Amino acid sequence: MENVRLFIPGPVSVREDVLEKMTMPQIGHRTKEASALQRRISDNLRILWNTKSEILLSTTSGSGLMEGAIRTCTAKKAAVFSIGAFGKRWYEMGKWNGVEADLYEVEMGKATDPDEVDKVLATGAYDLVTITHNETSSGVVNDLEKIGAAVKKYPNVIFCVDMVSSAGGHRIDVDELGIDICITSSQKCLGLPAGLAACTFSKKAVERAKTVENRGFYLDLLQLYDFIQKKDYQYPSTPSLAHMFALDYQLDYILNHEGLENRFDRHQEMMHMVRAWAKKNFDVLAGDDIASRTVTAVLNTKNIDIAELNKELKKRGMMISNGYGDLKDKTFRIAHMADTTPEHIKELLDNMDEILGLK
Numbered sequence: 001m002e003n004v005r006l007f008i009p010g011p012v013s014v015r016e017d018v019l020e021k022m023t024m025p026q027i028g029h030r031t032k033e034a035s036a037l038q039r040r041i042s043d044n045l046r047i048l049w050n051t052k053s054e055i056l057l058s059t060t061s062g063s064g065l066m067e068g069a070i071r072t073c074t075a076k077k078a079a080v081f082s083i084g085a086f087g088k089r090w091y092e093m094g095k096w097n098g099v100e101a102d103l104y105e106v107e108m109g110k111a112t113d114p115d116e117v118d119k120v121l122a123t124g125a126y127d128l129v130t131i132t133h134n135e136t137s138s139g140v141v142n143d144l145e146k147i148g149a150a151v152k153k154y155p156n157v158i159f160c161v162d163m164v165s166s167a168g169g170h171r172i173d174v175d176e177l178g179i180d181i182c183i184t185s186s187q188k189c190l191g192l193p194a195g196l197a198a199c200t201f202s203k204k205a206v207e208r209a210k211t212v213e214n215r216g217f218y219l220d221l222l223q224l225y226d227f228i229q230k231k232d233y234q235y236p237s238t239p240s241l242a243h244m245f246a247l248d249y250q251l252d253y254i255l256n257h258e259g260l261e262n263r264f265d266r267h268q269e270m271m272h273m274v275r276a277w278a279k280k281n282f283d284v285l286a287g288d289d290i291a292s293r294t295v296t297a298v299l300n301t302k303n304i305d306i307a308e309l310n311k312e313l314k315k316r317g318m319m320i321s322n323g324y325g326d327l328k329d330k331t332f333r334i335a336h337m338a339d340t341t342p343e344h345i346k347e348l349l350d351n352m353d354e355i356l357g358l359k
């Protein structure tokens, strides 16, 4: 298989040393070592998210925990705010799980209006709200400080945040923002292969879940929570220990070698590089005030053939992403996340200049 560097917004290219950890000899999942491993990962994710909440790990992609969250913690009705493809997914999950939910959408390229969140929650109809922090389909980031301030006015509302494509690339202080459940996947900014997801689970979420009768089974977050309390961080089902080994190693790298602030700064630097290039040669979908730190959707103002561009890039060992859904061919996306460096971004942009004759 060719080794192509992925500038797509997940899965990302994974460092060799991280990949190697996945081939470590298996251990029993009911052993002290497994407890210690999963406890260490949880402790380190608490540092990453600046939270005292419990952490739940799931051998699913992020969608698993999203589905679990909306089903486990909605007693009355969920208000789903969508700014693109992944917000809408949360609504579908509610619907197909028999959870009452309403969808509040904005057009692609825009962010959720905190005043709208306030207005919607003020109706008293909802006891859970979902927000996408970083919308991967449009490259828009929501202002969680302002949205969080609005949600805090409604103490009965469980605040769920999809941080699938931002956790590990963009600082988020979960407790300060009043987030009850924030969710991420392994294959984005954390820089691992897909197959593992993690979320925070606040005491308030625990109490709410106890009032919800029909929580399902595998993705019942309360069952996971109760089990890990009783069994010292072991899970009811067999987890992907290969992912756990790699995540444990990668979290140590992120926190103790690269450093969180350096990592967040690196993501921001790459965002600036890509946006400067995009503005010079094309345009960007998201305005500067709502620009994602981890992925940029470039407006295809020159009407280039994106499939053809990717074919040429692939010959040079690189790959970008076409636009998502309706934005296919109208935009293309460049991810700048995980262990991608400014040097990698420079190399990509230089090659795109060359291929597109932009220099």
Ligand SMILES: Cc1ncc(COP(=O)(O)O)c(C=O)c1O
Binding pocket: 009, 010, 061, 062, 063, 064, 086, 132, 134, 135, 136, 137, 162, 164, 165, 185, 186
């Ligand atoms: C913002 C966002 N939310 C949710 C998802 C779904 O996550 P997963 O593919 O890990 O289930 C994705 C995947 O790309 C995403 O980008």
